[in-house]
Amino acid sequence: MIKEWATVVAWENGEALLRCDVKASCNSCASRAGCGSRLLNKLGPQNHHILSVASEQPLVAGQKVELGIAEGSLIGSALLVYMSPLVGLFLIAALFQGLFGSDLAAFCGALLGGVGGFLLARGISSKLSRRADWQPVILSVALPPDALRVETIISEDGR
Structure with a gap:
């Protein structure tokens, strides 16, 4: 099970709207100066994802929840997305x-095959996303943000 923490944005009728922050490990890597992934991370402005997860337990905005997804479904979806176009x-x-025996025909075939594989993966993934074992689940729920309060009591003698 792959786990990640998310923040509750809203909860209504058994459906929680969650925000997951994107974590880039590029700042801690020793080879960050010559890494292509660091450049790709800088291109996209998106630093969080919003997703909807079923939750029978009422949640409060700002509350943290731990999400989990099965490794098999994550590996299966990655294989589908990357391998079908290829x-x-x-x-x-x-x-x-x-x-046809020409390079131009091979190029056109490669283009058609790549686009067709992408469209096939898109169609299959929409069907697979409805399966319960491919959905993220809430594993644990932290205290609401207003549940813990710390008070400092100062005595008359200043301690």
Whole structure:
């Protein structure tokens, strides 16, 4: 189970709206000067994700919850998203190269196969996202932000 903490934005009728902050580890890596991932992280302005998760327990805005998702579903979705366009690209490019015998045909086939693989992954992922075992679940709930209060009592003698 892969775990991550999120903050409750709203809760209504058994559905919690959560905000997960994106954590980039680029500031702690020794090779950050020559890393391409650091540049890619700087391109996107998005520093959090909003998602909706079922929760029977009433939650308060600002409350922290621990989310979990099964490793199998995460690996399966990553394989689907990355491998379908790649397999489509190679298969259709090889097919067009064999049928038409030119590099231009192979290029067009690669383009069609990549786009077709992407569209296939998009269609399959929308069906898989409805499965219960592919959904994130709330594992634990922290105290609401107003539940803990610290008071400092100063005695008359100043201690």
